[in-house]
Amino acid sequence: MRSARAKLIPVAALFTGAMLTLNACGVDAHDEAEQAKTAASPAEAAPVSDSQADGAKKKGKFDTGEYKTDYKDLNARSGNSFKRIIESSVMSNYLVLPSELDPRFTISSVAAPMANVKQFDENMHNLAQDPVEWVLKGTQPTGIFDGMETDFLGGYFYEAASPENAKNSTFEYEDGFYGGAETAVIRVGKPEQARQVVNALMERNNSKATGELETSYLQNTPDLKKFLRIPSDDGLKDGYVIAVHGEYILMAMVSTNEPMDQFLKTYNNYADAFLAKEPALISEAPVERTVYGYGTSHKLEPVDPDGVLSLTVPLLDEQFQAGASLQRLGERGTIGYAKNADEARQLMENEGMLPSSAERATFVQRYESENFAARDFKRNSLEIENPADPLASGSYEEPQGVPNTVCGEKNLTTMSILTCIQQYGPYVATGKRVVKDKDGNLEGARKELSQLMAAQYELFENAKEAGAFEEETN
CATH class of the missing domain: 3.40.1000.70 (PknH-like extracellular domain)
Known part of the structure; x- marks a missing residue:
C-alpha cells in the first residue's frame, strides 16, 4: 500500500476536490494520462479503447477536440x-x-x-x-x-x-x-x-x-x-x-x-x-x-447495468493506454469517490443522489430526478463561485459557453487545478485538468477542459436523442 509518509504530509493533495462534492480521483486519472511516458502493455490493457471503436463522430456546434460524442450502449460490448x-x-x-x-x-x-x-x-x-x-x-x-x-x-x-x-x-x-x-x-x-x-x-x-x-x-x-x-x-x-x-x-x-x-x-x-x-x-x-x-x-x-458508464465521455487513446480510470460504482464506490463520505451519505438519504456513478474521461453522477440534480448542481456552483477554500480562485467563464456548465480554479504551490461541472437532466458530470506548475499553459488547459465538457454535453444530447434516458428528463 502507499507510504503514509509520502501520502499524508502534502496536505493540499488530500483536498484537491475541495470545490466539489466529488473528489480528485478524476484529477489523478487525467494527470496520469497526460504525464505518463510509458504505456500499459497489451496484456494489461485488455479492452479496446473507446476512441478506437467504430462509428463516426456526430458533429455538433462546439469544439470537442478529439473526444468522441456519439452515444454507445456499452452493454453491447463483450464482457x-x-x-x-x-x-x-x-x-x-x-x-x-x-x-x-x-x-x-x-x-x-x-x-x-x-x-x-x-x-x-x-x-x-x-x-x-x-x-x-x-x-x-x-x-x-x-x-x-x-x-x-x-x-x-x-x-x-x-x-x-x-x-x-x-x-x-x-x-x-x-x-x-x-x-x-x-x-x-x-x-x-x-x-x-x-x-x-x-x-x-x-x-x-x-x-x-x-x-x-x-x-x-x-x-x-x-x-x-x-x-x-x-x-x-x-x-x-x-x-x-x-x-x-x-x-x-x-x-x-x-x-x-x-x-x-x-x-x-x-x-x-x-x-x-x-x-x-x-x-x-x-x-x-x-x-x-x-x-x-x-x-x-x-x-x-x-458492463454497464445502470447505463451511467455509457454516458461518460470516452477516454482518448493516450489516456486509456496510460492507465486512466475506467469504472462504474455502486453505493460504497460512490461514497468512497466523494470528497466527504458523510456528506455523500446525507445526499443519498435526503437529496436524491443515487448509488450510481461512473468514470471515464468525465465522472457522471446520477440522481433520482432532474430536480435533485439541479439542486446539487446549484450548491456546487455557488461553492465554485464563492469558495470557502482560500486556495480557490473562484469561477471563470466557460470558454465556449457550454450550457449549464460552471468552471472554477484552485492554485496550489506546485500546480493549478481546473474543475468544471455540468448538469443535464438527472445527471451531474465533472471534468478536471491539472497544470503542473505556475509556468504551465493555463489557457491551454482551460481550452482542453472546455473541449471535454462540450463533448459531455453533446454526448448527453445524443444519448437523449437515442432514448437512453428519455423518461428521466421529461
Whole structure:
C-alpha cells in the first residue's frame, strides 16, 4: 500500500476536490494520462479503447477536440474484454470504507480500481513490486511491471483522511490530530496464490525497510499479518493488517500522529473492525468463478447495468493506454469517490443522489430526478463561485459557453487545478485538468477542459436523442 509518509504530509493533495462534492480521483486519472511516458502493455490493457471503436463522430456546434460524442450502449460490448474492469468495479461495492471502520476518516482522497498492473503498482507500490510479478508469472523479477498473467483478477483501493488534517500544518500532536487510512482488496486465482502473493509482499516490505522505521509484528501467520511501522522520531505511525481470505488478499492501513498508547488503540480498533467486516462482505461479491472454481457466479455482471458508464465521455487513446480510470460504482464506490463520505451519505438519504456513478474521461453522477440534480448542481456552483477554500480562485467563464456548465480554479504551490461541472437532466458530470506548475499553459488547459465538457454535453444530447434516458428528463 502507499507510504503514509509520502501520502499524508502534502496536505493540499488530500483536498484537491475541495470545490466539489466529488473528489480528485478524476484529477489523478487525467494527470496520469497526460504525464505518463510509458504505456500499459497489451496484456494489461485488455479492452479496446473507446476512441478506437467504430462509428463516426456526430458533429455538433462546439469544439470537442478529439473526444468522441456519439452515444454507445456499452452493454453491447463483450464482457470478457472488460473483465478486470467489471470485477474491480464489483469489488468496490464489497470493500469496506475507511470511514466505516473509524468515523474520523471521512475525507476521501482516492477511490481507485486495480484492473491492470499499472494501477496495482501505483496503489500498492510501498509493499509490492517485483515479487508479485514473479509469483504469478513464475519468472524472476525484472524490476519492471510489464504485465501479469490471467490469475491476477483485479482489485480496489480506498484512501481517506481526517478533516482535522487541514488544521494541522506541523503534524505535531500538540497542534491537533492528523491521520489517514486505507483499505484494499486484490483477487487472484486461488488461495495458494494469495498466500504466495502475501509472502512476496512481506518480502518486498522487509527488503525496503530503512533505519528510519522500525517494523514490529503483532501477528505473523500464513493467512494473517499484523505489523507496525514506528519512526524513530515518534512522528506518524503506521499500522497494517494483511489477510488471506479464499482467493482474496485483504489489506488495511491506518496512520496517525497520536502518542503510542493512543495509536495502538486506534490501530487495534481499526484492524479488528476490518477483520470483522471485510471477509464476510467480500464473500458476497458476485464475481465470476476462477478457472480453479473459486467465486460466486458463473458469469460476469453486465458492463454497464445502470447505463451511467455509457454516458461518460470516452477516454482518448493516450489516456486509456496510460492507465486512466475506467469504472462504474455502486453505493460504497460512490461514497468512497466523494470528497466527504458523510456528506455523500446525507445526499443519498435526503437529496436524491443515487448509488450510481461512473468514470471515464468525465465522472457522471446520477440522481433520482432532474430536480435533485439541479439542486446539487446549484450548491456546487455557488461553492465554485464563492469558495470557502482560500486556495480557490473562484469561477471563470466557460470558454465556449457550454450550457449549464460552471468552471472554477484552485492554485496550489506546485500546480493549478481546473474543475468544471455540468448538469443535464438527472445527471451531474465533472471534468478536471491539472497544470503542473505556475509556468504551465493555463489557457491551454482551460481550452482542453472546455473541449471535454462540450463533448459531455453533446454526448448527453445524443444519448437523449437515442432514448437512453428519455423518461428521466421529461
